[in-house]
Amino acid sequence: MSQVSVVIGASGGIGQAVVTQLSDQGESVYALSRAGTALSVWGDNVETQALDSNDEAAIAAFIQSLKDKGEVVRLAICTIGMLHDDNASPAISPEKKLEDLDTAQLTAYFSVNTILPALWLKHLVGVVDKEQATVVCLSARVGSISDNRLGGWYGYRASKAALNMLLKTAAIEYNRRTKTTTLVSYHPGTVDTGLSQPFQANVKPEKLFEPEFTAKQLLTHIKELDLKDSPHFIDWDGKPVSW
Numbered sequence: 518m519s520q521v522s523v524v525i526g527a528s529g530g531i532g533q534a535v536v537t538q539l540s541d542q543g544e545s546v547y548a549l550s551r552a553g554t555a556l557s558v559w560g561d562n563v564e565t566q567a568l569d570s571n572d573e574a575a576i577a578a579f580i581q582s583l584k585d586k587g588e589v590v591r592l593a594i595c596t597i598g599m600l601h602d603d604n605a606s607p608a609i610s611p612e613k614k615l616e617d618l619d620t621a622q623l624t625a626y627f628s629v630n631t632i633l634p635a636l637w638l639k640h641l642v643g644v645v646d647k648e649q650a651t652v653v654c655l656s657a658r659v660g661s662i663s664d665n666r667l668g669g670w671y672g673y674r675a676s677k678a679a680l681n682m683l684l685k686t687a688a689i690e691y692n693r694r695t696k697t698t699t700l701v702s703y704h705p706g707t708v709d710t711g712l713s714q715p716f717q718a719n720v721k722p723e724k725l726f727e728p729e730f731t732a733k734q735l736l737t738h739i740k741e742l743d744l745k746d747s748p749h750f751i752d753w754d755g756k757p758v759s760w
């Protein structure tokens with residue numbers, strides 16, 4: 518059995534930074550993204566594959582390919598997420614008021630932010646390392662129900678809250694079936710990527726993180742988490758976020 522890491526959404530701002538750091542650490546990494554693009558700084562220990570998570574058969578085939586090679590997943594990080602989509606017709610942007618709620622937009626938020634990570638939770642359960650494994654989904658503090666003081670961003674908030682509930686529920690089953698998998702919902706802070714770009718105007722410079730910073734924080738903090746308290750909802754500082 519050889520142990521591998523899997524990064525899903527490896528062409529995104531945070532996904533790229535996570536792959537780069539795992540590459541530098543000499544881990545065997547699968548970097549999965551729809552475009553299948555690689556960065557030149559990634560070493561031979563990174564295998565880049567084009568995979569669209571909207572095609573569940575492609576997820577299943579990837580998992581089967583790991584099993585065929587006798588590989589188990591020690592670390593999986595799903596970075597998939599969407600806050601705005603300028604290419605959608607009409608364009609998707611976070612709702613400011615109830616009148617902005619729209620069926621197609623809400624469906625898109627739940628599809629990307631909730632359902633795609635859920636499919637990965639479904640398929641990863643069969644291939645995680647039975648000695649010790651960590652599965653991380655990139656969530657957001659705005660998905661915290663108890664911390665919602667500002668309102669707005671209905672679809673993004675609700676789809677991340679639903680992702681958190683899926684993680685909570687899956688953690689109970691992972692605990693029963695694998696016994697050794699820690700599940701993590703991670704809030705990366707406000708990070709300078711395409712996702713946050715239109716919303717950075719009011720963010721203080723010291724509160725706008727580089728992707729490399731939040732990736733480093735993530736890879737550091739997950740080593741400190743206790744399996745018995747899984748699932749964890751933590752932020753970039755390693756502090757718990759209320760669900």
Ligand SMILES: NC(=O)c1ccc[n+]([C@@H]2O[C@H](COP(=O)([O-])OP(=O)(O)OC[C@H]3O[C@@H](n4cnc5c(N)ncnc54)[C@H](OP(=O)(O)O)[C@@H]3O)[C@@H](O)[C@H]2O)c1
Pocket residue numbers: 525526527528529530531532549550551552570571596597598599600629633655656657658704705706707708709710711712713
């Ligand atoms: N940036 C922030 O300030 C911030 C704050 C809180 C939470 N987050 C969360 O952190 C995660 C990473 O965000 P980021 O800042 O790195 O954003 P990003 O650069 O826009 O990356 C988003 C990722 O989501 C995937 N994705 C988007 N739409 C998709 C779709 N329709 N189907 C399949 N995959 C799709 C992309 O996958 P491909 O690689 O396949 O293209 C990409 O890797 C997200 O879950 C986001 O919600 C970010």
